[in-house]
Amino acid sequence: MAFKAFTKTQIYEKHEAPKEKDKLGIQCLECFDRNLYIGSKNATVQHLILQNSTSRDLSPGQSKTREARAGCVQLVTSSSRRRVIRIHVVAVDSWEVLKEVPLQQDPVALAVDGTCLCVGTCDRYLLCDVETGSSEELFPHKHNRQRVVVTSVGRGEFLLNGPESLGMFVMKTGICQRPPLQWPQEVLAATVCFPYILTLQPQLLSVYSMLDQRCKQSVSLHGGKGLLSTSDGVLVFTEREIFSLSLVPFEEQIQALVGHERVEEALLLLDGVQSRRPLDSYKELQKAVTCLAGFVHFYQEGFSEARELFIAGDLDPRELILLYPDMRSCLSNDFQSQFDQGTQKGRALQVLWREDTNMFHHYLHFLADFLQAVRGTERDSACSAEVDCALLRLYVVLGDTGNLQQLVTSPNECKLDHCVPALEKNNRYFALGSLYQSQGRQTDAIKAWVNIAEGAHQDDSCSDVYGHIVRTLSQLDDRDIVRKFADWTLQNNQEKGVQIFTNRPPDDRLETQDVFVLLEKYPLASVLYLEFLIHDLSSEEERHHSRLALAYVAQTLREEEEADLRSTRGKLQHLLWESKFYDVSTVYDRVKSTTLHVETAILLGRSGEHSRALQVLVHQERDPQAAEAYCCRAAQGHGAPFRQALLLTLLQIYLSSEDPTGTAVDLLNDNPRGFAAEEVVQLLPDSWSVQLVSQFLVGSVRATLHQSRMVKLQKALARVELMRHKVTWMQASKAMFRLDKEQKCKVCQRVLAEPHFACDLHGQLMHVGCTINQSVACSCTL
Structure with a gap:
């Protein structure tokens, strides 16, 4: 017509x-x-x-x-x-x-x-x-x-x-x-x-x-x-x-134009008559016509134009969901369409669904794009559950892993009874866990991920499911769930599993003693947790430092037998030197009967027994370099005399040994400035020739001569500074000062009534007692 x-x-x-x-x-x-x-x-x-x-x-x-x-x-x-x-x-x-x-x-x-x-x-x-x-x-x-x-x-x-x-x-x-x-x-x-x-x-x-x-x-x-x-x-x-x-009433004209798919004319007529003959229902009519125009473009595969018209016409998203046969189950039973879609021309989506899968996928992409655009808007508020359920099914069907994961991890209104079967049917178990998590069902979420990690379910959408479980547990508020899955994570990987305790927010950390109980069966995780307490949280508790030291000792001894484990000895030595909080006697009792001679020496040194420490390094460890390094390390913070004393003790130990010549001479030659030559000469055996220790003597004399010259240079510089001050004083003393009867001090503003006064470089007078923090040129007496 x-x-x-x-x-x-x-x-x-x-x-x-x-x-x-x-x-x-x-x-x-x-x-x-x-x-x-x-x-x-x-x-x-x-x-x-x-x-x-x-x-x-x-x-x-x-x-x-x-x-x-x-x-x-x-x-x-x-x-x-x-x-x-x-x-x-x-x-x-x-x-x-x-x-x-x-x-x-x-x-x-x-x-x-x-x-x-x-x-x-x-x-x-x-x-x-x-x-x-x-x-x-x-x-x-x-x-x-x-x-x-x-x-x-x-x-x-x-x-x-x-x-x-x-x-x-x-x-x-x-x-x-x-x-x-x-x-x-x-x-x-x-x-x-x-x-x-x-x-x-x-x-x-x-x-x-x-x-x-x-x-x-x-x-x-x-x-x-x-x-x-x-x-x-x-x-x-x-x-x-x-x-x-x-x-003819304009509403009927507009409907007729839309029915003939002359949608641009319908919209033009609507806008034109509104300016001259305002319609009471203009806004609603405009929205309806705009949406009908969108449907015409939609059936003609003009998806870009249809999207803009649907959004401009404030289309209820459920009207579009209703057109898709596989999506209708997302809608509630009480929804009634406001449009007669049976009158629309074009290829019906039911036919496309059955006969042209590729074209139907274009329509699916359009629906996903439109629902994503209106999600969270005012139009979506009345049907947010239907929109989220439809989006989830669309992302699953289209294989859009990124958007699916974003949907299920963010706050959503997905209905579990509708979405869970769709995810399970398409092997989307990782997304299933994220959906459970977003709905507050944390235990079900972690169980779903554990099944993937153990191979019970196949899902390649996440390459590191185990790491995701650890990150989730580290952020979880529910302590019972954390304890429930702690054993599973630690059994799989102690080094990563301990992160559920070390990566927790500062204001939500578990009690330390509770963590030690959970980590009792996992030595590597225990060490990592103790390192976290000491190095990251700066713990000063003696039990933590002692426990870490003992753990290092046990792990170091174990590494001597199992070469594939990582080296821990360096960490142990660093802790023994640096920490001030561990119980020295407890750790010493553990290492004294072992082959950890360097550690034994460090512990003896921490107790002040430096001579015994050096004897252990010389006679048991048999490492001159270690003994010399001990002297340098132990002397840090004590000054040069203390280091000289330690080196002298080490020299005495070498000289009292059966074959002292080589090690003693090397010690002297390597440290000519670390010894007082007069003390060394008194200790050397009479059988030693001057040629044997000539290198040491030359180095010591040169060091002494250098020191003497440096002292003289410092004295000369001090004299120059004193001379400069005397010149300044002499120049200032020749100046004339006028002191009036009511002359006031520059600093305290009181009258200068005493015979002694001072003058700054600008000629301003002050009391002698007021010259603190002032640049004074001279002081005079009347």
Whole structure:
């Protein structure tokens, strides 16, 4: 069915004898409210009253008269013979000409808008101002008198039959604000019934839109003579008949355009009429039309346009979900669609679902994109559970692991009874665990991940499920769940498993003693936890330091037998040297009977028994470098004399050994500045030659000489500084100072009443006692 902007109804027909046909034919019409005035060729006027009904039937012969005394009207007439336009004031009992506007050509057509007249003459169109009498030529034409058309559009605008069969819109200012309308050459009359323009031809009535200049409707009409615009439509008349063209309600017009898939026209019409004839339900109607337009593009696979229209039309997401056969289970049973999707053209999604999987996947991607765009908006608030369930199923079907994981890890409204089977069916067990976690079911979540880590379920979407479990447990508030799965994590990997205790937030750490109980069976994890307490948390508890030291000892001894374990001895030695909090005696009792001689020496040194420590390194460890390094390390923070004493003790140990020559000489030669030469000479055996210790003696003498020279240089620099101060004092002492009776101190502002005073470099006087933190040039005595 073709689109209709107007419905045609016959409302009047004249029945005269054939011989009176030429005399009584309809010549013109005028209408005011329900009053219709018919002018005949014989100069008679017939008054008809339209009934107040939808049929708009007339009652011929029914005329009423009434007396009117209270007002007057303004009447504009044109005279072709005199080439003049007159403005009259017509009252009940008077007729007066107010003004005449002369013309150079015969007026053929006339339209009035306020004080502006638009006149069509035999060869041109003019604009005339009634008040000033001025006129402006618009453009010429070559129409005969019957085709000169001038009609008022309203708001200071006129419609003219211009050259080249163009309907021209001209403002009273003489400019055009609309594009011209291309219409047929045989136009006899034209009128405007916003937003349409109606043109009358000998056998046809055409309806054009002012919004897009396109022809919307054609009405067959034989012998049409003229048009008359009314408040709710247009009257068209022939010699014998009058027809009413009633404007179809705009809501029906818009629905009809959408039904014909002319959605752009529907939206254009909706916006156009709203500016001139506001509709009470405009917003809702606009949303509905916009959504219907979106459905048209949707079925035509215009997904980008459909998405924008659906969003602009505030479409309920469930309307789209309903179209997908496999997604309907996401909707609640009480949902009722507001659109008749059965009338939409295009390939039904049910057919695509069964026959064209590739194309159906394009529709699935569109649905996912749209639901993701509206998720979290105000439109989604009423159906968030349906949207989230549909999105989850879409991500699973499309294999969109990233978006699926983002959905199930963020706060969501997914229904477990609907989503869990979908995830299990498609082996999405990692996402299943994340969904459980987002719903507060932490135990079920971790169990799902444990099954993946143990191989009970296959899911490649996460490459490190075990690490994810550890990270989750490290952030979990529920201590019972942490304890429940702690053994499983530690059994699989102690080094990573201990992170459930070490990576916890600072304000949510477990009790240390509880952790030690859990780690009792896992030595490596215990060591790592103790290192965390000492190095990261800076624990100063003796039990922690002692426990770590003992753990290092046990692990070091174990490493001697199992070479594949990591080295711990360096950590043990560092702890024994650096820590001040472990129990030295407890650790010493553990290592004294082992092969850890360096550690034994360190512990003896921590007890102050440096001689015993060096003897262990020399006689048991048999490592001169270790003994020498011990002296350097033990002397840190004690100064050079303490280091000299340790080295001297080590030298004595070497000299008392069975074969002291090599190690003792190396010690002396490597540390010429670490010994006092006079003390060393007294200890050396008489059998040693000077040549044997010459390197040491040369180095010691050079060090002593260097030290002596450095002392002399420092003394010389001190003398220079003293001399500089004396020069400054002498220069200041030669200056004259004036001390008034009421002279005040610069610092304390008290009067200088004592005979002694001081002066700064700027010549300001002060008490001698006030010179602290002041740069004083000299002090004087009166």
